[in-house]
Amino acid sequence: MKLTFLGTAASEGYPDAFCGCANCERARALGGPNLRKRSAALLDGELLIDLGPDVMAATLMHGISLTAVRFCLLTHEHADHLDASNLTSRGPGSEVVGAPRLELVATAGALRTAAASLGRLPAAGLLDPGVQNRLNLTPQPIEPGQTVPVGPYRVTAIPACHYPEHLTPLLYAIERDGRALFYATDTGPLTEDAWTVLRDWGGAFHAVALDHTFGFRDRAAHHLNADQFVETVARLRGEGRLAAGCRVFAHHLGHHSNPDHDALVASAGERGYEVAFDSLTVAV
Ligand SMILES: [Zn+2]
Ligand SMILES: [Zn+2]
Numbered sequence: 001m002k003l004t005f006l007g008t009a010a011s012e013g014y015p016d017a018f019c020g021c022a023n024c025e026r027a028r029a030l031g032g033p034n035l036r037k038r039s040a041a042l043l044d045g046e047l048l049i050d051l052g053p054d055v056m057a058a059t060l061m062h063g064i065s066l067t068a069v070r071f072c073l074l075t076h077e078h079a080d081h082l083d084a085s086n087l088t089s090r091g092p093g094s095e096v097v098g099a100p101r102l103e104l105v106a107t108a109g110a111l112r113t114a115a116a117s118l119g120r121l122p123a124a125g126l127l128d129p130g131v132q133n134r135l136n137l138t139p140q141p142i143e144p145g146q147t148v149p150v151g152p153y154r155v156t157a158i159p160a161c162h163y164p165e166h167l168t169p170l171l172y173a174i175e176r177d178g179r180a181l182f183y184a185t186d187t188g189p190l191t192e193d194a195w196t197v198l199r200d201w202g203g204a205f206h207a208v209a210l211d212h213t214f215g216f217r218d219r220a221a222h223h224l225n226a227d228q229f230v231e232t233v234a235r236l237r238g239e240g241r242l243a244a245g246c247r248v249f250a251h252h253l254g255h256h257s258n259p260d261h262d263a264l265v266a267s268a269g270e271r272g273y274e275v276a277f278d279s280l281t282v283a284v
């Protein structure tokens, strides 16, 4: 699989346009990989992970086309991962002709949130066939623990530890042609339920994109700092979930807790992992 990071920042973006902290000022001065848009990723040009507010900007900035996208996985409905205007911009209502039907894999809650923000839809929202035709998409509700085929991919939903009192956030194990990616943002330390789903899944990942929101700050409950990141990777390795040569990337980086890209790459290197940046493309 070919994985492209479209955005690698936490919900505010990095730099946060409204923030004058030392990290944001340094990112503005340095530019390049220090400029991070809200998190999203693209697999093989045809599977989009999340529909955040910077997806359009990412494609413009990095020369990426989404015309071949047939599948979309939503991790959860927080606004930095779901901007429903991205759904209307690919439908016939926007005079887009010939776009493939989009299979939209998301929890029932995320589908409801998308429908609510589109407004003026029938009560069934995205589950209404007329709405689906208007938006040129087919929703595929998914729940934690489920494994479903998505075109040529096999997708397993793992429960994230991320404000579970408000929503049902998901991490995804995505497999194709014997290769496997663990897309794991947003989450705090994984719950035992998540470890059980991973054990039942039973595979080994060739790449991991893992939450690093709180970098060098205190331990967090709904995201990870660097120590929690390292502990999560160690347990993945201990449980046999990492294939030989697996590449592990820090992802979803908060401006408040992570230094500039080169400094982060240096400290991550000492800890045995890599740092994603916007437009980074890797073979999984
Ligand atoms: Zn987020
Ligand atoms: Zn800042």
Ligand SMILES: [Zn+2]
Pocket: 076, 078, 162, 186
């Ligand atoms: Zn979130």
